[in-house]
Amino acid sequence: MTREASGKMSFMVFLMGMMSACVIAGMSTLVRGGTWGEVGLVVFATLVATQILYLLLIFGLVVARTRK
Numbered sequence: 667m668t669r670e671a672s673g674k675m676s677f678m679v680f681l682m683g684m685m686s687a688c689v690i691a692g693m694s695t696l697v698r699g700g701t702w703g704e705v706g707l708v709v710f711a712t713l714v715a716t717q718i719l720y721l722l723l724i725f726g727l728v729v730a731r732t733r734k
Contacts, residue, residue: 679699680716688709688712
C-alpha cells in the first residue's frame with residue numbers, strides 16, 4: 667500500500683469512528699430521556715472532542731517524525 671493510500675484509509679477509519687461515536691452519544695442521550703436539544707449538544711460536543719483528538723494525534727506524529 668502506498669503512503670497516500672494509507673493516509674486516505676486512516677482518514678476514512680477516523681471518519682467512521684467519529685460518526686459512530688456521535689451516533690452512540692446521541693442515541694444514549696435520547697434513550698436516557700433527553701430532549702432533541704440535548705442530543706444536538708452532545709453530538710456537537712462529541713464532534714469537537716474527536717476533532718481535537720485527531721489534531722493532537724497528527725501534531726504528535728509530526729513532532730515524532732521531525733525529532734528523529
